[in-house]
Amino acid sequence: MNPSQSSLSLLDAERPLSKTLSRIRALGFVLGAITCFLSLFMLPPWLLLIFEGDSDRGAFAMAFLLTLGGGSALVGAGYGARMHLRARHLFLLTVLSWLVLSFFGALPFMFTRLHLSFTDAIFETVSGITTTGSTVLSNLPTLSHGMLLWRGLLQWMGGIGIIVMALAILPFLRVGGMKLFQTESSDRSDNHLPNARALAASIGKVYGSLTLMCIAIFWAGGMRFFDAVVHALATVSTGGFGNYDDSFAHFTQPFLVWSGSIFMLLSALPLALYAQSFRNSRKPIWQDDQVKGLLIFLAFIITILSVWLKFQPAYTYMTWEEAFRYVTFNVISVVTTTGFAYTDYTQWGAFAVLTFFFLTFMGGCSGSTSGGIKMFRFQLATRALMGQMNQLLHPRAIREQRYNGRPVSDDVLRAIIAFAFFYCLTVAAIGLALTAMGLDVLTSLSGAATAVSNVGPGIGDIIGPAGNFASLPDGAKWLLAFGMLMGRLEILTVLVLLIPAAWRW
Template identity: 35%
Template sequence: MIHFKAIGKLMGGLLMLLGLLMLPGIGFSYYYHSGDQMPLIYSSFVSMAMGALLFFSFSKQDQIIRKREGYMIVFLSWLFMSIFGMLPFLVSGTLPKLPDAIFETVSGITTTGASVINDIENLPAGILFWRSMTQWIGGLGIIVLTVAIFPLLGIGGIELFVAESPGPTSDKLHPRIRETAKRLWYVYVGLTLLLMGLYYIGGMNFFDAINHALTTMATGGFSTKNASMAYFEIPFIQYVAILFMFLAGTNFTVIYFGLVGKFDRVWKSDEFKAYVIVTTLIILVLSFPVFHFSGENLEKAFRDTAFQVVSLLTTTGYVTADYTSYGHGLTILFFLLLFVGGCAGSTAGGIKFIRHLSFFKNTILEFKRIVHPRAVVPLKINGDRVTGKIITHIMIFLLIYLMTFVMGSVVLSVLGYDMITSFGAVATCLGNVGPAVGLVGPLDNFSFFSPIAKIFLSIIMLLGRLELFTILVIFSPYFWRAN
């Protein structure tokens, strides 16, 4: 039996929190005289009122949260955030059509960064800030924030953290889940503030600095400029963005250990080592062909290569150059980066380095098992043996991910879009990246898609952000069977 009353109370608290997070944009509305303060106020009031109704209706209920409740809460949280998070776009008239508002909001909450807005610089300041805030909220996961704060309201839940982070690793900084969530957010907030300061020092105004800091640390990619990061043709800003995109794509527990001086724990991570080595090699290998095709000087070619590689690997989605103009071969290589993703426990989306690493290491070991069938050849990550259950989980995840990509591309093709665009749109939405290839390249957006296609791609973004299993398990018959 699923305890829906406990879920209802938590959803109420979540909506109240979401409403509160809409309020900072009102200050920018008044400061810049953009006239969008009332839509934000209305949207905040509706969210908090609905949240209060749910919360206090179930405030006396026993808070029994098990694994099934955890998965249901995560699924409903992202659904509720998408529904109520689009209110500022609808009420302000920025995106009056429901499919557009849904797409933009889901893209923000899932930190995908794909957009249907053709003139971003013409948006009112408050709405523009809320657009960036949706990515910052979704960056580390609203459920982690909920786990850190809601115990104060009598709500806890290890199950929520597990459901929000369904990857193959479950490192904790502290045995109490609330302390883990709090420390992750200290790192997240601290790096965001530091980045905002660096952007400001580098030449951005305060509004651009805070918006880009929010979306960089979230690996989201929403920008205040139509040209994205290419607008800021300042080497310092772009190198700072590269560094912090890379950090945002790193497991936050690894960052925490580095900040407290436990460097042995940092380099013990096989995933982090693979992340550093692979990223560096790809940048070095691609820099020279980019230098050849772009006609830029070597430093600019290296910077553009590093920026695009890190942006795509970490699923941030910022662009400083059109990588599809470098020839078909390089375009394919950049397209393949959409299927990598950052580290588990980071704000990045995608398949994640840990799954790729486990898959390739296990594949190599399988050759040894074939030659020595009686030998026991275990897969080890970080020096620890990986159980067969986890290996099976990874293999099934990769298979479902591939099937979702293929089936999603077929659906878009049936809806009338060319094959390259269909591949690109599904790959970038499933990986929560932003730009891709075809008609959704780095210089394009998603405004031309039909309403049905936008809703479909929104579902794909949610599937990718919650790493497939969290949503798909709810639709399995086993989830609803009594214990």
């Protein structure tokens, strides 16, 4: 081999390493930018603590400076790197983003006078950014306003982050449903990135507008302004963190309960459809197949449970309006995976308890901040089942599966089957692991279900609507935090990283 050939071989060997390092720097740059973005959300609670003269202001300042410093270091290390990232790099970037946000977001919980352990701080932060709403905290009114605001902002930031992820990452897996709910403008070109960016901007406007409207309605309905802000952040993000141990039951005004129900429902609808409806009023949002399915399902369940509750011997004193109000709020809260509690529905009898357990898996619409399996998957699975039954009766018939007037490809149906399988497998595995840690069956199963579905409260005396997760062992908290992330990232986003090909950079 002559010297020129030798130098070419050496150059070829160095190129993959150089490209790998460049991609690592690119990932670090994006993670640093996200971390710096997180630090900006720490400013409002910090400034509020300074204004109120609270002793936590120094601790919050330390958390802010560490977060900003860490993000800036990553940005500096990755500055100038070429962003030639492939789909598998986006999956890794998504998972790493939520892990980094969880770590830095936990700093205020550890540094302030709460002095939460690392485990509890991570659990509370993961619960916040995944909009789950499970908590290890009690005596919430004694917390500083800065800390209460931070909990609300974590959920609000996580809510919009979920939408951005659904637009940018999940279409590759065909599990997020965004391919089915894109606006007309984004279907005109194969180059989806500019359209996705414009769609994300319009969704951000809708998200912000819903938040401002919710704050105004809550404030006008009798909440203190601070309570209105925090509860609006938790409502629109379908998160469920509140300022009081009794959650939404702290507010006795029926107007606030009905308002909360409406905004939870509005936030569980596809946010992209709001923007589309504003541009094209020929098709109102309620004519969408997914929205119609969710509304019909909620009306059916609320009617059944309202009748059930009204005729329970312990609740005969209730008027029909009261029974309907209690049921409506709690059903919408669980189905949309918000997790606010208006009453302890586990006291309504075995039928109601089992119904709420099944509702834990439901979820709202794809393209919203809701967790769970989501309505469109149930609808497509039902149509696929009916199609299979018709195929048995008419073997030669050829029927095309359609949704919202569009054909549904077989790979989407296969993705739904895979998602449902791994969803149930994840819940079962976490539930079994929790029982191995000494938890009872009801706590283990409902805890696993509520974590993966990002609902919040489970069932039972420990983690039910009237309890919290503080008494669970540390191992259970880590496992449930992992379940929250798995559920929020639609499971397959994490599992795809286990494939060896995902690590061929």
